[in-house]
Amino acid sequence: MKKLVKGNEAVVIGALVAGCDAYFGYPITPASEIAHACAEYFLKLGKIFIQAECETASINMVFGASAAGLRVMTASSGPGISLKQEGVSFIAGCELPIVIADIVRAGPGLGNIGPEQGDYNQVVKGGGHGNYRCIVLAPNSVAEMYELTIQAFELADKYRIPVYVLADATLGQMMEPIDIVEIPTGTVGKEWKLDATSATNDNLHTSIFLDYDDLEDLILRLAAKYRSIEDNEAMAEVYLAEDAELVLTGYGITSRLLRTVVDRMRTEGHKVGMVRPKTLWPFPKQAYFEHVNPNAGFLVVELSLGQFAEDVRLALPLRKVDLLYRVGGNVPTEEEIFARTMECLVGRMQNAE
Amino acid sequence: MKKLVKGNEAVVIGALVAGCDAYFGYPITPASEIAHACAEYFLKLGKIFIQAECETASINMVFGASAAGLRVMTASSGPGISLKQEGVSFIAGCELPIVIADIVRAGPGLGNIGPEQGDYNQVVKGGGHGNYRCIVLAPNSVAEMYELTIQAFELADKYRIPVYVLADATLGQMMEPIDIVEIPTGTVGKEWKLDATSATNDNLHTSIFLDYDDLEDLILRLAAKYRSIEDNEAMAEVYLAEDAELVLTGYGITSRLLRTVVDRMRTEGHKVGMVRPKTLWPFPKQAYFEHVNPNAGFLVVELSLGQFAEDVRLALPLRKVDLLYRVGGNVPTEEEIFARTMECLVGRMQNAE
Amino acid sequence: MKKLVKGNEAVVIGALVAGCDAYFGYPITPASEIAHACAEYFLKLGKIFIQAECETASINMVFGASAAGLRVMTASSGPGISLKQEGVSFIAGCELPIVIADIVRAGPGLGNIGPEQGDYNQVVKGGGHGNYRCIVLAPNSVAEMYELTIQAFELADKYRIPVYVLADATLGQMMEPIDIVEIPTGTVGKEWKLDATSATNDNLHTSIFLDYDDLEDLILRLAAKYRSIEDNEAMAEVYLAEDAELVLTGYGITSRLLRTVVDRMRTEGHKVGMVRPKTLWPFPKQAYFEHVNPNAGFLVVELSLGQFAEDVRLALPLRKVDLLYRVGGNVPTEEEIFARTMECLVGRMQNAE
């Protein structure tokens, strides 16, 4: 069934298609439509929707529901995501699967509801305490808001790990048609669940390990799991990069602009390509090498002060990596990106002489 | 006056010497002695001490007191630091000075109270939302717990920025003598304060900027401030690195072990040195080049899964950087570090052949 | 359908038969089985059950749900009922119908979970602020726990008023068969509801009236409503009182003992009867006159320090009213009541001489 929906609604429909059983959250623009849509759809389908008393309550409800074996999600934006960080660390430490949509607003503090990518470090490097990781998916269309949310639930269960769907107000408000498949009924069986039945009594979920060796064992097991995710789950889109002199790289909403610029550059005869991570963690390092001209320069375009560029530089220690950013809700115009791209190309030629 | 104190108490005495007016916090091991000492000392000196109802309350009390022109601090450990992240982002967005002591426990989740460095990404890369930075100081002795806390208040006021003092249970419990100078009376005057007097009525502190350009202006001003801090405030200790074949690098409690290993290596005729960051942000990149053998290899030793190593690698994109870690409350023994150091040295020789 | 149930469960079944749509509460012994049974039955029937984060939250959820037109209830015991008093006053001021089961524990403070009637003043005279009244029903059997709960919902809707069902641990735990009629589906239509549809937009529910005359109008309207309730809804059981020399009076669990004593007294030839209020507010004053010997003396038996006796004395200003009480979870034995009854009878005879 085709339906024209906003990105935020697409997340909710994706959750339903993925068999999500419960939503707990506290509304905050520009993520509020997710709560609104859940309130409407979840209750109609006999699923659980609770608007919690606060962000910390909502992440702990998510925590409990996940431990009880439900597929469960929450959504928020910057300030709310910050308040959830203790919970996320606990959930990661208990190896429980949850999905969090972060519809990023401009920050820090209250900021405004304009598009930004300033939560990158928080969700990718770990806003909470201790050694843990979350998978971070970065859609750049309404279709991907839908598809990557479905995938988020699969990855969360496969690895028993928190998974973020990271978007922004523009993607959340944008309307595009999505192709809705059937919504399953019933709950996915999870043999590790702890749901107040005697059969599950021994399924303890804890993050407290008073013995140092026990905790180290857990963390090393986590580390091995994280390596496995890095080896198997990184995703990126590589576009016209094989012969590119310059590769533009960005994720989410900016990647739509980059592609437009690449096309225009190509029309004008400039060898420009693009690498777009679809997973921010695991960071798709390989995508910057395969089908990419080994001599290319890179221009990072992001809506934050170089947070994403740091990971690009870590992936490409030997390459020149330039950076263009706008922040505060502002997005670089196609002209700005085009001009900066030309500048980088000219700089390369001059260096080459 | 010389006094033999625990590291956690040294933080409190440092705060008093720095003219700290108020402490708001919620107790959590292994940071609790900070609250206990504040309860005792602050009230006796007519200063403000409140055990708040929760971590989120305490960071918001700190927020308000800072806006009112007080020198103010809080302290916590992992889970509590996570809960404070929303507040920290708001405070950074309002450009207000505060000091936070994070006596790191082993995580993620509840973990245990053993020493770890798993909060590195949280405090250094930004656990909260949006584009902001906090200065992070990393003492490795009781004397530095004291001195760097004093410096934390100076830096916080100089740049109007949150400053972390990052330590762990071992440093917090360790006893060493410190040299206490006079505790000042009165409050440091701050012309930007907003303290319910008509004279300060116009001193608005806010992080909400509905106009995108206004918020971008703030963030660019923050970015310029952050560059200035990177240029001027990075601190590190470089030890016997000028001729070193291998440079050990680590911070906080691990650096004490590294120095022991360096001394032993030197005794045995091996050219091994150390670089120890005293500021984690700004990261002291220069320290890895000045007075350091340009051909040296590096061995990072940390109590986390390579969080610190990432910054070392960003600083040294062209060098070989090895990593040794223990986690969960465990600390590598001198023998482990020694053995791994020898391994790296042997590896270098074989590669050189 | 006959079913053998505990009193607490009977309350829940009564609520369902009355068409209750939603339950919000926070568990506390000896009322916890009500929450447990609601959790089980309500969710199965597609009704709303939420264990709120605290008592104040639960009464405010009840408040909102009632305003939205749902039939709604909560349950608690002493400390929880106290915490709800602000909400109850607000709900009464908004003239909204709710049902509250108070399974009284022994107090004050934490006390214990033994049977007591110490919440009498709180629920009958008004534990909250301002001029308002709640209807209070006092069952003395499992059947009445069931029937009076059904009636509580009817009265709540009829008068748009909070209605208490007042019982205690003994009644809550006692098992007796009840006769369950069909549970209706759908929600009772309420033309005054405010449920986020445009049709109900103008249905304002408020207790704030800044103009003194407006508030006085409300309170006088309330007063008239309360008089109407006093005139029409008082209920009592009068037993063998027409020729009684002495009338025992008590409510709830004590009335079961009183009836036993009356029967035994009659067997032994003593003219003793009983008046048992089934509504505590409105207080059934008339029941103390109709079918009651106008020269009878009265003996109040209660599980509180004369709280109930005060209302009996107000109803019978010209009569001798004695009082026997036990408190703290203790209940007077049949022997104690018998002995005291004899004492009163003997006293009457001596006075008559």
Add this chain to the structure above:
Amino acid sequence: MKKLVKGNEAVVIGALVAGCDAYFGYPITPASEIAHACAEYFLKLGKIFIQAECETASINMVFGASAAGLRVMTASSGPGISLKQEGVSFIAGCELPIVIADIVRAGPGLGNIGPEQGDYNQVVKGGGHGNYRCIVLAPNSVAEMYELTIQAFELADKYRIPVYVLADATLGQMMEPIDIVEIPTGTVGKEWKLDATSATNDNLHTSIFLDYDDLEDLILRLAAKYRSIEDNEAMAEVYLAEDAELVLTGYGITSRLLRTVVDRMRTEGHKVGMVRPKTLWPFPKQAYFEHVNPNAGFLVVELSLGQFAEDVRLALPLRKVDLLYRVGGNVPTEEEIFARTMECLVGRMQNAE
């Protein structure tokens, strides 16, 4: 020292003169000036002032501080007093001394900040759960706001009981001179305190008694204490009642009007007097008999729906008791009271014929 102050400020000065050590509260009109004045005076004098996060927190802070041996108070109005009822019951059950100022607003619910006496039942009959009592003092002038607050602390300590000072917005805002005596320094010694020193380790304060007999012992001890208070602490002002045909009775702000009416009546040759309770619990029953014409009729004037009249009727079961009330913030005018008084006098004459 004479000072012209508002009634609300007089409460605070009274508290200081009584040696109050600490204030915990949450502001609400029309009681807010009490918090404001405490914030100013208490901190200057090195005493404790905390604006708590909510009403329930503030009463529990009061609870703890009292247990620790401090003289402590809080203040609020209707909704806040309701939220404190759980705490008050716990404090009464632990037999701890506290003082609460209730500056009554018009209710129920939010109501408005006009004068009313609708909290009578709540504070006099017991808004909380279980068998307990609070002493209730009812000043009718700024001087009494001051003096009765001092007395409140004395009574609280003498009987280890919560004591209310019950006033309203008019008394709170009215300005009159008071005569301030010296403010003591130091804390009143209490041998039963539990203050974290080993000497007080065994001073347990609890309201939980799992054994029914133990709780009954407590409640009977409380009952004996309450009788002693009834016997010794009732206070009233009796004015020109010895020969009165009609006695007006009211408390607090209404009693000022009554006295004016009595004086005017006397000028016009009518034998009218007044009884004004200064304690609402214990209710000064005796005052209605001593120096009062035994044949007098009574007219109750109150700002509530007969809550106070009920206690008058309980005290005077054999007399005619009429009632005049206004509510919602409205106060009866002198003319209204005068007219109603005349009506009652005429009624008496007609009945006498």
